[in-house]
Amino acid sequence: MIAATVGGPEWFALKHDAEEFLYMEADLLDQRRFREWLDLLADDLVYFMPVRRNVKFGQHDEKENTRQGEGISWFDEDKWTLGKRVEQILTGVHYAEEPLSRVTHMVSNVRLLQVTPSPTDPAEIVVGSRFLVYQNRVEYETNMFVGRRTDTLRRHGESWLIARREMILEQNVLLAKNLSILF
Amino acid sequence: MATILPIGHMIDTGRGTIGRELFVAPEIYRQELEKLFTRTWLFVGHESQIPQPGDFFVSRMGEESVILCRDPQGSVHVFLNSCRHRGMKVCRYESGNTSLFVCPYHSWSYTTDGRLQGVPLYRALYEGQLNRGEWSLIETPKLHIYKGTVWASWDPAAPDFMTYLGDAVDHLDQVLDCRDGRPGGSEVIGIHKWILPTNWKFAAENFLGDTYHNPSHRSVDMIGIGPSARAGQTGRRDNEYNAGQHIWVSFPQGHGVHSVWMPEAFDYQPSYQQYPAVDEYFRHCFHERQKRLGDKARIMPFTGNLFPNTSYHGRQPRGLCVWHPHSPTETEAWRFFLVDADAPAEVKDVLRRFYMRYSGPAGMTEQDDMENWLYATKSSTGTIARRYPFNYQQSIGAFRHNDPVPGDVSVQITEQNARNYYDTYARYLQGDGWDSLLGIGPSVRRAAE
Numbered sequence: 001m002i003a004a005t006v007g008g009p010e011w012f013a014l015k016h017d018a019e020e021f022l023y024m025e026a027d028l029l030d031q032r033r034f035r036e037w038l039d040l041l042a043d044d045l046v047y048f049m050p051v052r053r054n055v056k057f058g059q060h061d062e063k064e065n066t067r068q069g070e071g072i073s074w075f076d077e078d079k080w081t082l083g084k085r086v087e088q089i090l091t092g093v094h095y096a097e098e099p100l101s102r103v104t105h106m107v108s109n110v111r112l113l114q115v116t117p118s119p120t121d122p123a124e125i126v127v128g129s130r131f132l133v134y135q136n137r138v139e140y141e142t143n144m145f146v147g148r149r150t151d152t153l154r155r156h157g158e159s160w161l162i163a164r165r166e167m168i169l170e171q172n173v174l175l176a177k178n179l180s181i182l183f
Numbered sequence: 184m185a186t187i188l189p190i191g192h193m194i195d196t197g198r199g200t201i202g203r204e205l206f207v208a209p210e211i212y213r214q215e216l217e218k219l220f221t222r223t224w225l226f227v228g229h230e231s232q233i234p235q236p237g238d239f240f241v242s243r244m245g246e247e248s249v250i251l252c253r254d255p256q257g258s259v260h261v262f263l264n265s266c267r268h269r270g271m272k273v274c275r276y277e278s279g280n281t282s283l284f285v286c287p288y289h290s291w292s293y294t295t296d297g298r299l300q301g302v303p304l305y306r307a308l309y310e311g312q313l314n315r316g317e318w319s320l321i322e323t324p325k326l327h328i329y330k331g332t333v334w335a336s337w338d339p340a341a342p343d344f345m346t347y348l349g350d351a352v353d354h355l356d357q358v359l360d361c362r363d364g365r366p367g368g369s370e371v372i373g374i375h376k377w378i379l380p381t382n383w384k385f386a387a388e389n390f391l392g393d394t395y396h397n398p399s400h401r402s403v404d405m406i407g408i409g410p411s412a413r414a415g416q417t418g419r420r421d422n423e424y425n426a427g428q429h430i431w432v433s434f435p436q437g438h439g440v441h442s443v444w445m446p447e448a449f450d451y452q453p454s455y456q457q458y459p460a461v462d463e464y465f466r467h468c469f470h471e472r473q474k475r476l477g478d479k480a481r482i483m484p485f486t487g488n489l490f491p492n493t494s495y496h497g498r499q500p501r502g503l504c505v506w507h508p509h510s511p512t513e514t515e516a517w518r519f520f521l522v523d524a525d526a527p528a529e530v531k532d533v534l535r536r537f538y539m540r541y542s543g544p545a546g547m548t549e550q551d552d553m554e555n556w557l558y559a560t561k562s563s564t565g566t567i568a569r570r571y572p573f574n575y576q577q578s579i580g581a582f583r584h585n586d587p588v589p590g591d592v593s594v595q596i597t598e599q600n601a602r603n604y605y606d607t608y609a610r611y612l613q614g615d616g617w618d619s620l621l622g623i624g625p626s627v628r629r630a631a632e
Binding site: 081085 | 375553
């Protein structure tokens, strides 16, 4: 494993590859091709969005975010559960998503954070990004979800599988009534 | 300003109608804050959130921020989170441990038992004028801890909490007691807080006993998200109560519950089927509970609402939910998730995962509730809409008194709990005395006759 440092044509090619994957993945969600999106998830996926708390200066590392594997977060789940979420939307009677929301995922600030074992032979990479997700549903209901993502992508043939996705939403009290969309 | 009819005209439970003004009108909302939330007992938190001296948790009562904390002697207090000098919040952290709450504005500081301690430049500016003893943080005159849950009221004349709770206690116990029947012993493993554009009473009423909204959860029932779903079971939870009689019970203090009255002899229903160790744990708890509780073990909980705005889920999932009013059409929901503190780690892990996929804004079941409450509120704000009351005629008169459990008991799906809730609500808005609010006054008896 090496920490990803900038430089070299392999590094740029790998970064480009990761970006293209994230944009394609976001596009599947926005096009509501949910089942195809599920195919991009590794069977041992961890999908985690902590609850964020207002803590005293100096306690952020220790206490600001709830932890994966403990207590209650917004999401701390696996591929099976995400499969259920997709199945639910596709019943046509999941009223929180019926009629379907209009959603655009903006993904930016993409950085390679870690490459294993090397840029020329990357079996697994950790990719940092920012998201801005715009949701509009029915007539007037609009939500903006903004935050940071850290994804672990695993090589899968010519493409990637998402093995781990951590989403840090920049909110404390959730300002939306629901998290009925996928991030 | 719109003309608002007297509360008695808007709430006609004999006919089974409730005016939409209750759910949208700013004038009504203002009265709720002044006449109802200043008097009722309100849930503020759980002892497991503040185990040590100096521990605090910032909560809410009605629209207002309060601090729940434990002082150095171990006593629990609830204070208004507002400096006595210019009102700044003295604490803007959600929880923690401290010896002092220091106001960021002019640096007045308060100890965790509420006393004003530090006043900068006291000698030069306040000597002989300011008596510190008179300027403590404002504390709730009433506080009660019941099986770990902390409740408070702003009304010095409020009856003690157990009187206020009344016979609903037998149902709340099914939430707060250990799964094996030992009293208390729960802990909060996490909290969800979110804003929803709805009137707070839609949410309270949903838990109060509105089983009629079951079809709105059809999507989760079709796909199966319960603790045995991976073993092929559909539905959103395990069928623990197949052998029982569903009961909807209302109480004179305004509370309402949906529970199940199990037969004299009933056996454990396999649950958590993809987790054999968890199934085994609950089987063990089930038998222990029957031994400990005897006849009371026949009460199994679904949901309930303790007047006015604390709801619960009894078992699958298990937790308390407070619907904090923000405005007539906006509510801040806080859900406290509960487990037995001494449950094995594997059991807690299965439970928390189930809670998250079921409950709250990301919960597959409750998302559909939020959608309904939002648009029910929105489409009731109109001038024409407000002329037409909501229908509450479901199962009018179909209940028995104190059979098989104390309270008014229906064995069919009913809106009796809601009618009783709004009758109680009306007595608060009329400014009645506590006898009437507890449902024991002569005016209440007259209305019942």
